[in-house]
Amino acid sequence: MTAAQERDARAAWLARAPGARRGSGGLWRVPLPAPFRGAARALQALAPECPGHDSDGGAGAPSLEQLEDARVAARADGALGLVASCGHVETEALARDAGFERVGRILEVRGRLAPGAPGIEVPLDDAVSTLVAEVNAVHALATHWDPALLHWRFGDAPELHGACGVRDGDRLQALAVYSVGGEALEVQAWWALADAEGLAEQRLGAALAEVAARAGGLELRLEAPLWSPAARSLLAQGLTLRPTARSLWVASFEPRLDLELLRGRWLWQRAEDLGPIDSHPSLEQDS
């Protein structure tokens, strides 16, 4: 696929996101419904259609004006806040000037786990949305992945995805959506019901390890808040914590959605980062 075809395909995919809007510079805003204190409002993810590349072949970046336009437009949309990831220090300075606040460096938990009992393939349907709602209920802020959003983000996505779940009787207990890139099985989203012993987390980790082993002995890679049960579970099982090149930035339009809450109680997922705004997503696949 040529670069132009790749850009067109990505633009078409972003345009199919429920409620997506295109801003200046090819910066899309994709709503991520996050019922906050009972109100059905959305965070918006800032997604690059196809950032330019500078003459040295390095990553391009939006201008300050484009970032400010996006922030103003998101606020006018009634969004809770506008989320972006940045991969370069120069873009971070622009984001700061455009009214974004740094939530933190995105950290990954990475390594190999002993494979366990295989999981089950799970269709991304209403049952998943029910699980997500149940998992999210204990967090102050987390995207509600309804079937339309699930279908667009995963079923309709250019990358190949798999969904691995574990059941407790008839009940879906935990589920991860993953993609395979480079030498890692990358967890795009992870939902597990809370239990005192963290058994759902452990079972899901073991099932993913089994998928990774079958795919050629891949490592598992999870990007998630370090306080999240998923990250804590994998760290406790011996995986390694590493920084990524990306940082998470948010322009908040809701006073209660302050930095403390965003850092400590926002259960964000890798799938909500629709690509750093200063490099082409395809360049990030093997990062």
Added chain:
Amino acid sequence: MPGAGLQRTRSRDAALEEAFDAAFRALDPGHARRSAATWSWRTEQVPSGAPFVTLRSQEGAVLAHYGALAQGMLVDGQRLLAGQAVDTFAAAELPRRRRAVAFQEACEAFIEDHCGVGPCGGVPASPVSPATEAEGERFAFCYGFPVRPAWRLGRAGLGYGLVQEFLQLTRPVGTQGTARWDLDLAVNAAWPSDLDELFRREAPPVAFERTVEWLRWRFDADPSASSTRVLLTRGGELAAWAVLRERKEGAASVGVVVDRFVPERDDDAADALESALDECARAQGWAALALALGEADPDLVRLQQRGWRAELGAYALVGRSFDPRAPQDRLSRELRWTLADTDLA
């Protein structure tokens, strides 16, 4: 400028110490009155200075106080001055709203007098305290590891933002080999004279400075805690070093690596330091070792490969750059620090 009827002062007196103790006792009923020796260590004895601004009523009552420990910071070989905010407070007896306003005014006064580029402004130095570097030079970067309420005030009053995470690493004692290759271990020997040169030569691009003078103040002169110096030499020259302190955790003790320095590419020295830490910890009867660092530190991965386990700590490095030579987002990505650069060691 202070509000009408208020004054800024820069001298430590009994009223300031009393107000400090009252403010921290209000936050923590277990707060113990700070000794004169500790006050002196944290103010007059700081090698690069410890400037502060105290906001007082015309009658001299302390309303709010903002201060920092000055410290060198290297950015691409250039030495700048950083300030670790410590001991900041607003008077406990003030009504809540008045407390917030007074603290904000103290913050603004401190920034005006001590932060930015160029020579310092503000009121003259106290005639009783010696002139220090911080009285002539402004802070390029101010930072802290605050508790949450203090961070809220810092964000509002000083524009502090998140710089780095505070990651805690721990490992059990006894997991490292005993080999030390061609390095010799000396415990609690005097700081060697080639330490400054080793740091200058091998320092990461963005890091808090280490000198013998600073280490003597930070650890040897600290009246509130004792430390163990772990020095590794190769052919008589310093190769790596660390400082350990004991922390009680119930009946057990943990050895906290409050400071350490190993040149970036010297894997033998890094391995030897791990063995030496084990040896010291075993000798003290400590069950485990602990340290803290930020995500920008390449040792985060290396130490995990050597058996340390990482987890998120309760704090965060927050701060604000006042100097374009030390851009805040570059500090976020590169600044190297240890527990010695915090008030938590």
